[in-house]
Amino acid sequence: MKRNWNAWVWAGFGLTLFSAFSYILYFVRFPVTRDVPWVSLLLFIVAVWLLAVGLKRAYGQPEQYRGKVSGVILSVLSLSLIGLFCYGLLVLTKDIPRSEDAPRAGQHAPEFTLPDAAGKPVALSELLKTHKGALLIFYRGYW
Amino acid sequence: MCNSELRGFERALNEFHARGVEVVAISVDSNEDSRKLGASQGYTYPFLSDGKAEVIRRYGVLHPRGGADGQDIARPAEFLVDAAGTIKWVNLTDDIRVRARPENALRVVDQLTLDAAR
Numbered sequence: 603m604k605r606n607w608n609a610w611v612w613a614g615f616g617l618t619l620f621s622a623f624s625y626i627l628y629f630v631r632f633p634v635t636r637d638v639p640w641v642s643l644l645l646f647i648v649a650v651w652l653l654a655v656g657l658k659r660a661y662g663q664p665e666q667y668r669g670k671v672s673g674v675i676l677s678v679l680s681l682s683l684i685g686l687f688c689y690g691l692l693v694l695t696k697d698i699p700r701s702e703d704a705p706r707a708g709q710h711a712p713e714f715t716l717p718d719a720a721g722k723p724v725a726l727s728e729l730l731k732t733h734k735g736a737l738l739i740f741y742r743g744y745w
Numbered sequence: 746m747c748n749s750e751l752r753g754f755e756r757a758l759n760e761f762h763a764r765g766v767e768v769v770a771i772s773v774d775s776n777e778d779s780r781k782l783g784a785s786q787g788y789t790y791p792f793l794s795d796g797k798a799e800v801i802r803r804y805g806v807l808h809p810r811g812g813a814d815g816q817d818i819a820r821p822a823e824f825l826v827d828a829a830g831t832i833k834w835v836n837l838t839d840d841i842r843v844r845a846r847p848e849n850a851l852r853v854v855d856q857l858t859l860d861a862a863r
Contacts, residue, residue, distance in 0.1 A: 630842070631749045637843045695841040698820045704805035707835055711826040714800040716771065716793035719779035724769070724791055727830070734765030735833070735857075736826045737850055740806050740819040741751060742841070743772035744782060 608669025610656030621645035750844035757847035
């Protein structure tokens with residue numbers, strides 16, 4: 603008897619890939635899905651469930667379903683990718699200095715003059731002459 | 746590369762300007778990089794270049810060798826400064842992914858205005 607293609611393990615693997623890349627390429631753009639990547643984590647849970655069902659079929663009903671080898675390989679790959687994703691989430695993005703020397707609220711803001719994108723110098727003191735305040739956003743940059 | 750914070754402040758720029766607050770972005774990027782970034786994303790607030798990270802150091806927000814090629818860059822940080830030059834609010838995230846949201850900064854601005862009027 604011809605055994606069935608084990609679509610479950612492939613779907614689980616595909617969903618894992620989709621979840622990881624959709625976060626990096628899409629969901630990271632929106633604070634609500636960026637700060638806590640709940641969409642990606644939900645998709646991972648579904649993916650692991652698909653893989654588990656696929657493996658159960660491959661080993662429980664080997665006369666009907668294929669995927670004993672491919673199921674294990676795809677599961678290991680998927681779990682590795684999920685692990686890598688969680689490592690990035692929990693460790694890599696938190697790898698920033700604590701900046702304990704940064705001036706605190708109540709202290710005077712250090713004066714500066716820096717060129718803008720057109721090369722025109724902009725001084726904090728000049729900005730504050732014409733504004734009620736300034737919000738300084740330091741960002742990592744694009745190098 | 747994650748642009749969501751800077752985009753969010755661009756969208757909320759009118760709200761800041763209505764309150765008399767200018768938004769200023771600072772990084773080690775060159776003028777040329779800032780110009781390209783501004784052109785591609787439509788940013789209208791000033792992007793200042795601190796190529797040697799002098800101001801970034803002065804504000805204590807250097808991330809040594811934090812860049813992709815090991816350059817010294819700024820860690821994400823926000824400072825709200827009032828007209829007298831006093832820092833009113835500091836936001837130092839402990840996670841690169843989790844950034845200041847414009848609505849939080851606006852709430853702080855409104856709170857300050859309320860305090861001043863009291």
